[in-house]
Amino acid sequence: MEPLSNRRKQLEKKEMTFAEKAYLPAIAQGLGITLKHFFKKKATIQYPEQTRERSEHWRGLHVLKRDEKGAERCTACGLCAVACPAEAITMTAGERKAGEEHLYREEKYAVTYEVNMLRCIFCGLCEEACPKAAIFLQDDKIAPARFERDEFIYGKDRLVEPLKTTETK
Amino acid sequence: MESVDLLYKAIYILVIFGITLLIATYSTYFERKIAAFIQDRVGPNRAGPAGLLQPLADAGKLFFKEDFIPARSNKALFIIGPGIAMLVATMSSAVIPFGDMLLIDGHEVFLQAIEVNIGVLYVFGVVSLGVYGLMIGGWASNNKFSLLGAIRAASQNISYELAMGLSLIAILMMTGSLSLREIAAQQAGFNWNIWYQPLGFIIFLVCAFAECNRTPFDLPESEAELIGGYHTEYGSMKLGMYLFAEYINIFVASAVMSTLYFGAYNFPFMENLREAISDPVLANNVVTLVGVVAMFAKIFLFIFFFMWVRWTLPRFRYDQLMKLGWQILIPLAILNIILTGGGILLKDFLF
Numbered sequence: 001m002e003p004l005s006n007r008r009k010q011l012e013k014k015e016m017t018f019a020e021k022a023y024l025p026a027i028a029q030g031l032g033i034t035l036k037h038f039f040k041k042k043a044t045i046q047y048p049e050q051t052r053e054r055s056e057h058w059r060g061l062h063v064l065k066r067d068e069k070g071a072e073r074c075t076a077c078g079l080c081a082v083a084c085p086a087e088a089i090t091m092t093a094g095e096r097k098a099g100e101e102h103l104y105r106e107e108k109y110a111v112t113y114e115v116n117m118l119r120c121i122f123c124g125l126c127e128e129a130c131p132k133a134a135i136f137l138q139d140d141k142i143a144p145a146r147f148e149r150d151e152f153i154y155g156k157d158r159l160v161e162p163l164k165t166t167e168t169k
Numbered sequence: 170m171e172s173v174d175l176l177y178k179a180i181y182i183l184v185i186f187g188i189t190l191l192i193a194t195y196s197t198y199f200e201r202k203i204a205a206f207i208q209d210r211v212g213p214n215r216a217g218p219a220g221l222l223q224p225l226a227d228a229g230k231l232f233f234k235e236d237f238i239p240a241r242s243n244k245a246l247f248i249i250g251p252g253i254a255m256l257v258a259t260m261s262s263a264v265i266p267f268g269d270m271l272l273i274d275g276h277e278v279f280l281q282a283i284e285v286n287i288g289v290l291y292v293f294g295v296v297s298l299g300v301y302g303l304m305i306g307g308w309a310s311n312n313k314f315s316l317l318g319a320i321r322a323a324s325q326n327i328s329y330e331l332a333m334g335l336s337l338i339a340i341l342m343m344t345g346s347l348s349l350r351e352i353a354a355q356q357a358g359f360n361w362n363i364w365y366q367p368l369g370f371i372i373f374l375v376c377a378f379a380e381c382n383r384t385p386f387d388l389p390e391s392e393a394e395l396i397g398g399y400h401t402e403y404g405s406m407k408l409g410m411y412l413f414a415e416y417i418n419i420f421v422a423s424a425v426m427s428t429l430y431f432g433a434y435n436f437p438f439m440e441n442l443r444e445a446i447s448d449p450v451l452a453n454n455v456v457t458l459v460g461v462v463a464m465f466a467k468i469f470l471f472i473f474f475f476m477w478v479r480w481t482l483p484r485f486r487y488d489q490l491m492k493l494g495w496q497i498l499i500p501l502a503i504l505n506i507i508l509t510g511g512g513i514l515l516k517d518f519l520f
Contacts, residue, residue, distance in 0.1 A: 024371070027482065034207045034481040044211040 059122045059137035062115050064160045067105055072160060073134035076110035083129035088119035113159060117143040117152040177278045185282055189262050193416040194224045200476050207480040231409035239311055239402050246309035251410035254302025258417035261295040264288040265424045266350045268434045268461035272450045280461065281350055288349035292425055296380060300326040303389060307399035318398030322389035325379055328494035333376035335502035336369045339509040340429055353433035358440060361432035368505045370430045372498055377422040382415060384479040388487055423471030431467050434460030
């Protein structure tokens with residue numbers, strides 16, 4: 001048959017030499033290799049004391065931002081939920097009442113806003129889709145392990161940025 | 170024997186027993202540490218400084234685990250199994266000379282628990298009983314995987330004991346004695362048996378690995394094929410006993426190999442050290458103590474070697490294991506006997 005590429009190799013089964021048959025030189029070589037690893041620098045990161053440095057582009061736990069005056073930026077437009085490929089985001093919209101201007105930036109706001117961390121693939125599309133710069137994936141927090149499934153559904157209580165820090169990232 | 174001598178002997182026996190258990194305990198720690206180092210990890214370092222309390226933590230865990238006995242097992246044998254393994258393992262260090270002789274108040278204190286003139290046979294006899302522990306444990310579990318592991322252990326130990334015994338005969342032909350103390354004494358200074366018996370040593374080493382059920386010959390407990398082998402049904406400290414007995418066996422095998430081939434408590438320039446000290450009693454004691462250190466250094470090197478090999482080589486296939494034992498090691502051992510005999514005759518003829 002005509003070879004399709006020039007990578008074909010003629011293989012032959014050679015008779016083993018005495019050193020190969022005796023098996024011990026190969027074992028000695030193997031022992032040498034493992035002994036070399038004995039003195040190599042260890043790759044271990046001592047976790048609770050040290051943490052692995054993350055990439056600058058790493059995407060972690062979601063946060064819902066507030067604006068300069070401390071009002072929530074999110075207007076519950078639903079674009080993030082539409083953009084989400086894993087359908088992890090759900091929300092219900094509500095109308096702002098008089099006297100709540102300091103809480104919500106626009107007339108419409110998110111009454112509930114939930115992200116299911118078990119579904120979320122941390123792709124960052126919600127971040128890109130958001131026209132109000134309200135949702136971000138933080139670069140320093142992970143969604144920690146939990147025991148129950150419902151604990152992975154993060155509501156507004158855990159997503160909205162605390163009031164003290166008002167600067168947007 | 171005088172009562173003072175008996176007291177010294179009793180103290181010595183207790184000390185050796187303690188050291189045996191201590192070394193076996195810390196072998197588990199060093200096994201994990203060496204495994205980690207070879208795999209570019211750090212290993213246990215949380216319990217105590219540098220993880221030194223890890224063996225205690227492991228033991229605590231094993232003691233508090235559920236002690237499970239299968240419903241249709243033979244309960245008495247199931248309990249006796251690990252006991253036999255442990256008993257036999259701790260017995261065999263009795264005849265090993267860990268040092269020469271100390272002079273205390275004019276008493277000659279030999280650093281050997283029992284001096285019997287059949288020391289080598291005693292070690293072999295006791296070690297070969299060890300397989301009863303595995304066999305009974307595997308059989309009493311009433312589990313086919315355990316039974317397979319036990320049968321493997323039995324046939325493997327018998328096969329390799331043959332080659333081991335044959336390789337030993339060459340040593341006995343050279344030394345002309347079965348007493349371990351005498352074999353040790355003949356290797357004074359740097360006159361070690363390994364220089365005369367390299368082939369015999371390699372055979373003995375391979376057989377020792379197989380006798381201790383260590384990788385690459387750990388087929389009785391190959392978890393990929395037999396779940397856990399002979400100790401599948403064991404949990405809690407009964408399993409701990411089996412594993413512990415295995416580490417004691419490694420220690421004893423290392424001690425026997427050091428004694429037979431690597432000059433036991435002898436070290437190079439021993440006589441120079443003896444002559445350098447003017448007081449003969451002090452000189453004797455110093456040389457003996459350095460010898461004890463040399464002996465333990467050799468033992469630790471062998472224990473390290475056991476672990477080093479474990480993290481280098483993959484496990485044998487069972488038919489390959491049998492083929493190696495019967496078709497390669499036994500003929501090689503017989504060849505070694507013939508060569509040794511020829512060598513001895515040649516030596517007599519020439520000198």
